Amino acid sequence: MSLSEKMFGSQRAITIWVISVVFAIVFPAYFSIMANGADGAGGDATGAKGQWQVNFVQDNLTSEETMNLGDGEQGDFFFDLDSGDMMIGYVEITVSCNDNDDPGPGFTDSVDVTTDFSEVEGTPDDESGSGSCNGDAASFTIQITPDWDGSSYIADGVSKNDIEAQWTDGGNGTGEWLTSVILNVNNFPTPVGGIVDSDEDVTVSWRAVLYTLDITAVAEEL
Ligand SMILES: [Ca+2]
Numbered sequence: 636m637s638l639s640e641k642m643f644g645s646q647r648a649i650t651i652w653v654i655s656v657v658f659a660i661v662f663p664a665y666f667s668i669m670a671n672g673a674d675g676a677g678g679d680a681t682g683a684k685g686q687w688q689v690n691f692v693q694d695n696l697t698s699e700e701t702m703n704l705g706d707g708e709q710g711d712f713f714f715d716l717d718s719g720d721m722m723i724g725y726v727e728i729t730v731s732c733n734d735n736d737d738p739g740p741g742f743t744d745s746v747d748v749t750t751d752f753s754e755v756e757g758t759p760d761d762e763s764g765s766g767s768c769n770g771d772a773a774s775f776t777i778q779i780t781p782d783w784d785g786s787s788y789i790a791d792g793v794s795k796n797d798i799e800a801q802w803t804d805g806g807n808g809t810g811e812w813l814t815s816v817i818l819n820v821n822n823f824p825t826p827v828g829g830i831v832d833s834d835e836d837v838t839v840s841w842r843a844v845l846y847t848l849d850i851t852a853v854a855e856e857l
């Protein structure tokens with residue numbers, strides 16, 4: 636029996652022993668280098684508290700759909716939101732219509748708007764509203780990342796991890812946003828009882844405001 640066989644017993648034991656030694660040497664060295672590298676970058680370690688410039692790189696996802704609705708008719712408008720790798724700040728929904736069918740003033744058509752966000756991740760609270768068809772009849776802003784408005788700021792005495800934990804949509808807001816609109820035609824009465832106004836074009840538009848974080852360490856004053 637050779638010396639190595641006495642020490643390790645078998646070829647398999649030798650292999651396991653060698654791998655263990657390699658891990659024992661390589662991993663502490665790896666983490667040591669990573670830690671030094673982060674320190675060397677001027678306090679950029681994610682766990683270190685310090686002063687940070689916090690910016691948001693923003694993008695808008697927009698969509699729009701128009702339907703012609705008759706009196707009492709309901710239109711269902713869908714918006715499928717996929718934010719990709721970006722966070723969702725908030726979603727704006729605007730319902731607009733412009734009644735110009737009547738010969739005189741007044742008799743403006745109106746809309747009743749409801750939503751169904753049950754297919755949206757995180758299930759935001761539903762919205763409802765009404766308005767006249769002379770421009771924007773109803774609009775809603777649904778906040779997904781709490782308190783987010785896209786403003787840059789300087790954070791002090793917190794870590795980069797703290798900032799990243801604060802600005803997140805938590806995976807909420809993706810999915811199918813449903814807005815339902817019922818049109819109420821207001822018809823100008825003609826002497827012979829004819830119908831002048833029988834419908835209206837209703838447009839629903841969406842804007843999802845997306846962002847990614849851009850955090851840089853503020854150089855300390857000397
Ligand atoms: Ca009308």
Ligand SMILES: [Ca+2]
Pocket residue numbers: 734735736744820832833834835
């Ligand atoms: Ca009309």
